[in-house]
Amino acid sequence: MADLVDSMLDLMRRLPPTRTEENVASLIGICPDYADDLLGSVDQPLQLKIDRGTGREYLACDYNRDGESYRSPWSNEYDPPLEDGTIPTPKLRKLEISANDAFNTYREMYYEGGVSSVYLWDLDDGGFAGVVLLKKTMTPSASSEPSGSWDSIHVFETAERGRQAHYKLTSTVMLQLTIQKKDSVDDNGKREDKEGWKRDGEVTLGGSMTRQTEQDWPIYDSSSHITNTGKMVEEMEIKMRNLLQEVYFGKTRDIIYDLRSLDDLEKTRRQRELQKELVDFIKR
Amino acid sequence: MEPHERIQAVCDFILQSPPGEINDVVNDVRNIISDDELLQEGIAPALKKYNLAQFITVDIPETNHQSIISEASRLTSDAEGEGQERWLDPRSKKSFVFDHMALEASDPQPFEPNEDFEPFRAALEKASGSYLLAHFRDGVSSTFSSQTTPNQFILQIVANKYNPTNFWSGRWRSEYIVDLNDHSMKGTILVNVHYYEQGNVQLSTTRSISITLPPAIVTASPESASTKILALIETEEGEYQKSLNDTYHEMSEKTFKSLRRALPMTRSKLDWEKVLGYKLGAELSSSKGTFATGSSQ
Numbered sequence: 313m314a315d316l317v318d319s320m321l322d323l324m325r326r327l328p329p330t331r332t333e334e335n336v337a338s339l340i341g342i343c344p345d346y347a348d349d350l351l352g353s354v355d356q357p358l359q360l361k362i363d364r365g366t367g368r369e370y371l372a373c374d375y376n377r378d379g380e381s382y383r384s385p386w387s388n389e390y391d392p393p394l395e396d397g398t399i400p401t402p403k404l405r406k407l408e409i410s411a412n413d414a415f416n417t418y419r420e421m422y423y424e425g426g427v428s429s430v431y432l433w434d435l436d437d438g439g440f441a442g443v444v445l446l447k448k449t450m451t452p453s454a455s456s457e458p459s460g461s462w463d464s465i466h467v468f469e470t471a472e473r474g475r476q477a478h479y480k481l482t483s484t485v486m487l488q489l490t491i492q493k494k495d496s497v498d499d500n501g502k503r504e505d506k507e508g509w510k511r512d513g514e515v516t517l518g519g520s521m522t523r524q525t526e527q528d529w530p531i532y533d534s535s536s537h538i539t540n541t542g543k544m545v546e547e548m549e550i551k552m553r554n555l556l557q558e559v560y561f562g563k564t565r566d567i568i569y570d571l572r573s574l575d576d577l578e579k580t581r582r583q584r585e586l587q588k589e590l591v592d593f594i595k596r
Numbered sequence: 597m598e599p600h601e602r603i604q605a606v607c608d609f610i611l612q613s614p615p616g617e618i619n620d621v622v623n624d625v626r627n628i629i630s631d632d633e634l635l636q637e638g639i640a641p642a643l644k645k646y647n648l649a650q651f652i653t654v655d656i657p658e659t660n661h662q663s664i665i666s667e668a669s670r671l672t673s674d675a676e677g678e679g680q681e682r683w684l685d686p687r688s689k690k691s692f693v694f695d696h697m698a699l700e701a702s703d704p705q706p707f708e709p710n711e712d713f714e715p716f717r718a719a720l721e722k723a724s725g726s727y728l729l730a731h732f733r734d735g736v737s738s739t740f741s742s743q744t745t746p747n748q749f750i751l752q753i754v755a756n757k758y759n760p761t762n763f764w765s766g767r768w769r770s771e772y773i774v775d776l777n778d779h780s781m782k783g784t785i786l787v788n789v790h791y792y793e794q795g796n797v798q799l800s801t802t803r804s805i806s807i808t809l810p811p812a813i814v815t816a817s818p819e820s821a822s823t824k825i826l827a828l829i830e831t832e833e834g835e836y837q838k839s840l841n842d843t844y845h846e847m848s849e850k851t852f853k854s855l856r857r858a859l860p861m862t863r864s865k866l867d868w869e870k871v872l873g874y875k876l877g878a879e880l881s882s883s884k885g886t887f888a889t890g891s892s893q
Contacts, residue, residue, distance in 0.1 A: 319627035326621055327612045329796050338605040341597045342628060417871045421860035448855050462855040489851050491843055513803035515843050521795030539868035546865060553856060557848050564789040564799040565844050567766040571755045574837055576730045
């Protein structure tokens with residue numbers, strides 16, 4: 313019943329992105345048989361875990377999960393421990409360690425905080441796939457400060473073709489910003505009210521978007537995969553951040569002006585009529 | 597999940613519907629539940645709750661205007677007994693039955709307003725009509741006399757824009773409770789916007805306002821007082837709209853940047869070869885270092 317999954321995905325595209333986690337959990341509760349379809353197609357905010365050995369934070373998602381346990385990219389260990397948890401081959405693990413180091417530098421440069429994790433796994437056809445995760449949460453020190461979070465999930469697959477590699481990248485960014493506004497103004501001027509207005513409010517902007525790209529890059533050795541996917545992820549994040557800020561957020565602001573006009577519409581209408589009368593008068 | 601839990605869960609989805617998309621959400625949950633009988637009965641309370649909270653508008657029979665369905669328009673006097681629940685359109689002074697699924701009004705009946713408060717209510721209604729024309733492109737407003745508190749009036753405004761072909765919808769709601777007993781006015785403004793072209797971005801804002809009405813308003817005639825009250829509302833809503841603009845500016849200039857920079861401090865993209873090289877270099881030199889210290893010992 314592909315139909316049913318379509319309805320679930322349509323629903324998730326309509327419901328507030330700020331409530332994705334609880335809504336996905338509800339949908340799984342209603343249709344437990346479709347849990348895998350849903351978890352595989354709907355991206356959710358990343359969970360923060362702590363590596364027991366090193367105390368270092370890492371990110372958990374469906375890609376580093378085995379049963380109820382999550383693998384840390386730092387120690388390669390599952391938590392809770394698993395005897396026979398899936399781990400990458402030694403060769404791929406070596407690449408995974410380098411990729412984690414490289415994207416950790418990337419994270420520091422762009423996010424100046426937050427957490428990153430990279431997970432790689434072998435594919436049946438000889439190639440490999442991976443996911444690059446980045447998360448930053450802003451916790452306000454005062455209630456008047458803005459709070460927010462950024463989650464990005466970049467899933468890629470690669471197939472080597474001689475000295476070239478073909479990459480397929482699917483990127484999702486989830487963003488949330490909340491600003492609380494509180495003020496009470498004392499009006500000791502023109503208006504006669506001594507009490508003034510008391511105002512209180514909150515603005516929440518939430519969004520999620522997914523984009524795909526396929527590209528070919530040259531490879532010299534296995535580390536080329538890191539520079540290649542690095543460039544692709546960086547390019548994609550720049551593009552998506554820009555889209556969210558300029559297009560998506562800009563559009564929501566424009567729609568407010570479609571609902572309510574700051575200028576007096578009646579005045580504009582009257583002016584237009586007057587102008588028309590004037591033109592008709594001149595024509596006569 | 598038990599059937600009633602499944603219904604509870606989809607009711608929760610319905611209440612989260614973005615402006616103008618309730619039919620799409622109901623279609624989706626209809627497919628998910630695939631038991632129309634259970635669904636229709638089960639979601640009725642949620643549909644009603646949604647309609648009331650979202651100031652859903654209805655064409656009033658025998659008139660050419662629309663009125664708002666809300667807690668204020670629900671006629672409490674008729675709620676007792678076995679009779680059907682009735683709703684009020686104060687402008688045409690008619691009560692009617694409302695179908696929360698089809699969003700249609702039927703069985704219009706004349707309604708007798710309380711004469712003591714009708715002059716002020718009517719004046720407020722007239723002033724809000726002019727305000728609506730001046731600032732909203734597709735707005736509807738309703739002005740009620742409170743059914744519980746004498747000398748209290750409730751002014752509601754809703755403006756909707758649905759543009760599914762271009763993947764967006766928006767709703768502006770505001771409500772003002774004018775109380776001539778303690779000379780207060782309490783207001784709420786709520787804005788919801790959904791933009792979903794290749795993504796899902798939602799804006800939701802809440803604003804609450806309270807003010808003590810100046811004596812010049814309290815002592816004035818209903819007409820003059822209403823005009824002044826709407827002038828206050830006009831200023832306040834205009835200021836709010838401008839402040840939302842500032843909030844957007846703050847979000848994109850500061851908040852966004854502190855989550856993720858547009859470019860690193862160096863103002864250029866990463867040199868990935870270097871990023872790997874440094875690390876490799878650092879590893880080599882550190883392993884050389886250990887080797888060197890090891891050999892010198």
